[in-house]
Amino acid sequence: MSFTAIQLPNRASGARSLLSGLVLSALLSACASPPPGGVKVVDRSHGGGASQAPQRQPVSSGQxxxxxxxxxxxIAFRFGWDxxxxxxxxxxxxxxLIRVGQVIRFDGAQPPSQPPVVVTAPSVVAPPSGNRPTAPVQNRPAPTPPPASAKTTPSVTALPPSQRSASGWLWPTNGPVIGRFSSNGSLNKGIDIAGELGQPVLAASDGSVVYAGSGLRGYGELVIIKHSDTYVSAYGHNRRLLVQEGQKVKAGQKIAEMGSTGTDQVKLHFEVRRQGKPVDPLQYLPRR
Structure with a gap:
């Protein structure tokens, strides 16, 4: 909140005192109304779910x-694009596919021609066993394969049908909702769910992991899952990621462990985006 200084004539000391009292009264009245939600702001401030506020528009200038x-x-997720x-x-x-150093434009200018060299797009295909592939190391013997009886499968938490929404979405973790969605500007673009350190974080629907890392400021260790050409979901502040880019996941599969990376408390920040725009996840999750 900013205030404009008011210059008063020296000869009107009585009027100045009266006006100062009115300004002070107005300030106290404004401060008497607490902000929505009452939750400490950390990067993405917590809103009160103002459904009538305008959606945040994607960046439309620069590069x-x-x-x-x-x-x-x-990149699309960071700048609000589909x-x-x-x-x-x-x-x-x-x-x-994109490459390091490539210029991504957000305005209507014609992008420069790009050489066909690609190094940054997801290219890892999940192995059938669900294990993460190990990069080959020179001058080291290959690890002994586990016995056939020790074959592992992706960790999937079975949930009763009543815990799935009509569209097939399910809650990404257990715990109370401590931060609600707000579509107003920089306010909370998802929901925050409290829990314990290391608590399982589950895929809310079937899809493919399109991002797994900590490169998006304010999200900590983050997983983004593409469910279709329309929907993606995001899971932030994890302690440890259990999937990698290119991996297929099923609804209910354990994809991470809850943590507090990029924030001040243990919680899961969960977002759903429709054609690049944040939408209220509670519209898609089953009622509790």
């Missing part, structure tokens, strides 16, 4: 230079 670890999906629209704006065609 971004691709950094190591970026993907088209993470990944398909951002690809079309920049002339990026399937399989939507």
């Amino acid at each position: 971004y230079k691709v950094q190591r670890g970026d993907t088209l999906y993470s 990944w398909k629209a951002l690809a079309a704006r920049n002339g990026i065609t399937p399989p939507y």
